[in-house]
Amino acid sequence: MAGLNNLDMRNFNNIRVYLFVAFFIGILLLVTACVLFQQEIISNESTSIGLWTRCMDIGSGIISFSFGCLCFLFFLNVKTLQDLKSVKTKNKTVLWMLANGMALLMIPATGWYYLFRAMRGDYLPSADSIGIPIAIQSHTVLLFLLPLNVFVLLSLMRSSLPAPMFQPKPCLKGKNKLELWFWDIVFGVLLALAVVVLILLVIDGDHIMIVLMMGFIYLLLSLRAGKVNYQRKIVSEK
Numbered sequence: 342m343a344g345l346n347n348l349d350m351r352n353f354n355n356i357r358v359y360l361f362v363a364f365f366i367g368i369l370l371l372v373t374a375c376v377l378f379q380q381e382i383i384s385n386e387s388t389s390i391g392l393w394t395r396c397m398d399i400g401s402g403i404i405s406f407s408f409g410c411l412c413f414l415f416f417l418n419v420k421t422l423q424d425l426k427s428v429k430t431k432n433k434t435v436l437w438m439l440a441n442g443m444a445l446l447m448i449p450a451t452g453w454y455y456l457f458r459a460m461r462g463d464y465l466p467s468a469d470s471i472g473i474p475i476a477i478q479s480h481t482v483l484l485f486l487l488p489l490n491v492f493v494l495l496s497l498m499r500s501s502l503p504a505p506m507f508q509p510k511p512c513l514k515g516k517n518k519l520e521l522w523f524w525d526i527v528f529g530v531l532l533a534l535a536v537v538v539l540i541l542l543v544i545d546g547d548h549i550m551i552v553l554m555m556g557f558i559y560l561l562l563s564l565r566a567g568k569v570n571y572q573r574k575i576v577s578e579k
Contacts, residue, residue: 368404394463398546406543409552413559428506430563433497440493443556444486450549451478457548496524496564504570506562511569511576521572528565532558 414420417428430436455471458464464471499520513521539554 366403368400394461397461399544400546401548402543402546402551405546405548405551406539406555409555412552413555426505426507430503430506430566433500433502433567436502436560436563437490437493437497439556440489440560441486443553443560444482444489446553447482447550448479450547450553451475451482453549454547493560493564497567499571500564500567501571501574502563502567504566506566508566508569508573511573513572513576517572517575521568524565524568528561528568532561535561 419425419428431439452475455475459471510521535554535558539551539558542551542554
């Protein structure tokens with residue numbers, strides 16, 4: 342009986358199970374929306390199409406989010422909540438390449454976003470070409486590369502990587518304490534904004550951008566871990 346209880350607790354603590362459930366809920370929403378959307382097109386009752394497309398977007402957004410989480414968990418070899426304590430970041434070179442790679446992938450992600458909605462019939466035939474927003478957002482991404490690299494390089498200075506992702510902050514005094522507080526505020530604000538954007542992307546069903554935003558959250562957590570680990574080494578050397 343004790344063995345069964347332990348098995349049940351391990352299954353309950355397995356976070357991959359919850360993501361699989363979310364994945365199938367998203368598939369259910371997506372399939373239901375597709376069927377109802379097709380029925381609306383056949384019956385030419387266009388007044389309700391907006392509702393079904395919204396269900397389709399949310400369903401596909403949940404699928405992308407849960408799929409992205411599963412990929413990260415398998416990549417980091419995380420099965421339970423306890424495993425999160427042993428997660429380590431990558432080195433500085435990998436994080437720099439990850440930041441730029443994800444930023445460049447935002448260009449095809451933007452193209453897919455508008456192309457998918459154009460194929461679904463979201464835009465009227467008389468509307469402007471989807472090439473206009475794709476071109477504008479692609480140029481914005483290229484301009485975003487400069488401040489992104491400046492921020493990443495500044496974050497990698499006085500940083501020790503690879504490092505445990507979630508470790509307690511050391512007891513600091515003076516300028517080291519102020520420095521860590523400053524970076525905590527910076528990363529805290531950016532992480533809060535990233536989470537809000539991620540939720541909006543899931544609701545909007547922006548398939549590729551959801552995974553990329555999760556990658557940026559991982560990047561921010563890794564950069565913060567490097568700062569904490571650097572300060573911990575300073576304390577241990579004294």
